[in-house]
Amino acid sequence: MTKPNLLVTRRLPEAVEVRALHDYHATLNLADTPTTPASILAASAGMDAILCCTSDRLDAATIAALPACVRVISTFSVGTDHIDLAAAKARGIPVCNTPDVLTEATAELSMLLILAASRRAGEGERMVRADAWTGWAPTQLMGRQVSGKRLGIFGMGRIGQSLARMARGFNMTVHYRNRSRLAPELEQGAVYHDNDAHFLAQCDVLALNAPGGAATLKWLNADRIAMLPRGAVVTNAARGTLVDDDALIAALTSGHVSFAGLDVFAGEPAIHPGYRALENTVLLPHLGSATIETRDAMGHLALDGVDAVLAGRVPGNLV
Ligand code: DGY
Numbered sequence: 624m625t626k627p628n629l630l631v632t633r634r635l636p637e638a639v640e641v642r643a644l645h646d647y648h649a650t651l652n653l654a655d656t657p658t659t660p661a662s663i664l665a666a667s668a669g670m671d672a673i674l675c676c677t678s679d680r681l682d683a684a685t686i687a688a689l690p691a692c693v694r695v696i697s698t699f700s701v702g703t704d705h706i707d708l709a710a711a712k713a714r715g716i717p718v719c720n721t722p723d724v725l726t727e728a729t730a731e732l733s734m735l736l737i738l739a740a741s742r743r744a745g746e747g748e749r750m751v752r753a754d755a756w757t758g759w760a761p762t763q764l765m766g767r768q769v770s771g772k773r774l775g776i777f778g779m780g781r782i783g784q785s786l787a788r789m790a791r792g793f794n795m796t797v798h799y800r801n802r803s804r805l806a807p808e809l810e811q812g813a814v815y816h817d818n819d820a821h822f823l824a825q826c827d828v829l830a831l832n833a834p835g836g837a838a839t840l841k842w843l844n845a846d847r848i849a850m851l852p853r854g855a856v857v858t859n860a861a862r863g864t865l866v867d868d869d870a871l872i873a874a875l876t877s878g879h880v881s882f883a884g885l886d887v888f889a890g891e892p893a894i895h896p897g898y899r900a901l902e903n904t905v906l907l908p909h910l911g912s913a914t915i916e917t918r919d920a921m922g923h924l925a926l927d928g929v930d931a932v933l934a935g936r937v938p939g940n941l942v
Contacts, residue, residue, distance in 0.1 A: 627671035627933050628692075632658050632679050635699065636915070639922025643674070646930070660685040667693055672929045674698075677705055677909075686710035695932035697925040700912075701725055703942050704835035704862060718942045719928025723781065724920035725912035729860055730785035732911045733830050736858035736884030737774070737790075741828065742766040743882070745905035767827075767856060767881060770794050775826030777842070778833025778861060779805060779813070786830060787813050798825040823850035828858065835862030845870035854881045860911050863888035872897035875904065886911055 629647035631640070634655040643649040650666065652658075658666075658679045667673055670693055675681060677700040686696075686707055696711060697719040711718050739745060743766040750756050750764075774790045776783045779801040787797045788811070797813035799805075800822040804815045816822035823829070829851060833839050843857070844867040851857075857880050859866060868889060874880040884905040888894040891909060898904050912921060924940055931938035 628669055629929065630663075630666050630670040630673045632663060632666075632673065632675045633699075635674075635922045636919045638919055639926065642923065642926055646926070647672070664688055671695075671933060672697065674925055674929060675706070676700060677702055679705060681706045681711075683707040683710040686714055686716070689714065689716070695719065695929055697928040697932075697940075699921050699925045702835060702862060704864070708942060717932050717938070719925065719932070719938050719940045720942050721921040721924045722940060724924055725917050726781040726785050728914045728917040729782045729832075729911040730789055731914075732886055732907075733782070733786045733832060733858060733860040734789045736860060736886060736905060736907070737828055737830060737856065738769055739905045740858060740882040740884030740903075741769050741856050743903075746902050767854070769828070772796075772827040773798060773825050775799065775822055775829045776813070777822075777829065777831050777865075778839075780832070780834075782860070783830075783832040784809060784811075786832060787811065795828075798822060819847055820850050823847055824852065826851055826855050828856045831857070831859040831861045831865050833861055833865060835864045839865050841865070841867040843867060843871065845873070848874045848880065851880065853879055856880070856882045856884070858884040858886075860886045863891055863894075868895040868897065872901065875901050 626648045629643055629649045631643055631649055631651050633652050640651055660680050660682060663679060664685055667689055672695045673693060675696060675698050687710055693716060695717050698706060699721060701720055701722045703720055706718055708718060743764045747764050770793045772795055774795040774797050776786060776797060776799045779799040790797055798816060799813050800816050842865050848870055875883055882903045886907040887909050898906055928938040928940045
């Protein structure tokens with residue numbers, strides 16, 4: 624039996640590529656060259672399925688122009704904001720993603736941002752690496768204690784809930800803002816807020832963990848930043864589009880926001896240059912799900928979705 628044709632847009636973990644090559648006529652991106660909509664279109668000729676990533680842009684025009692043979696798009700990500708879902712629906716192309724398997728890794732990364740930003744780990748690391756450390760000093764790089772503080776989580780989905788569990792280990796009080804209130808067994812004592820002003824006033828640390836897209840575009844703007852207590856710490860492990868960069872940079876400059884830990888950026892990898900100029904930022908290259916275990920699981924789940932659609936089944940990871 625002939626194997627279906629699968630386009631894999633970027634390098635994937637070895638075990639996932641081995642499976643893709645075993646089960647499909649897989650076209651791999653061995654040079655791991657970043658894609659453009661045009662390169663995806665060119666490569667999708669004759670493909671039954673596309674396994675893409677968060678760094679690929681499948682906008683409405685690209686999806687509209689995909690060849691008729693493409694029967695499924697499966698993304699190696701939980702986020703789907705890089706794919707125009709309405710355009711895929713209009714074409715009758717199901718989209719699969721990778722929920723659940725990256726929850727703990729991304730929550731860990733959120734916790735890392737909270738700790739690294741609050742405790743000035745980025746500045747310390749840069750100092751030691753630049754051979755600029757002249758020795759221990761009582762007032763050197765004093766940060767903000769995390770233990771016992773109030774953590775506000777914007778977006779209390781799976782990742783937000785996992786972050787809340789981790790934060791309780793630091794004796795943090797958890798507040799959250801979400802589309803709807805969680806059931807008590809999921810809330811685990813976290814305090815729900817039904818408006819931004821009440822929520823933001825409680826945030827010694829604000830962690831952004833909500834999906835990207837139109838509904839959250841520049842949610843953290845100057846007005847909402849002004850509602851934070853002076854000296855709050857801001858972290859973002861979700862999508863850069865949630866933040867109005869000019870407003871956050873102004874707040875980091877004035878000290879209204881003391882530190883920020885950012886793993887994601889609007890327009891990444893071309894980040895707003897203002898962030899690089901600030902010492903009080905910890906800047907990471909979108910590492911949320913980047914553990915060996917998680918990236919393997921994401922790849923296999925993305926392939927499960929392709930397998931299911933091409934076999935005429937409804938995938939468990941259908942968006
Ligand atoms: C996702 O899954 O959406 C992450 O941003 C990439 O792992």
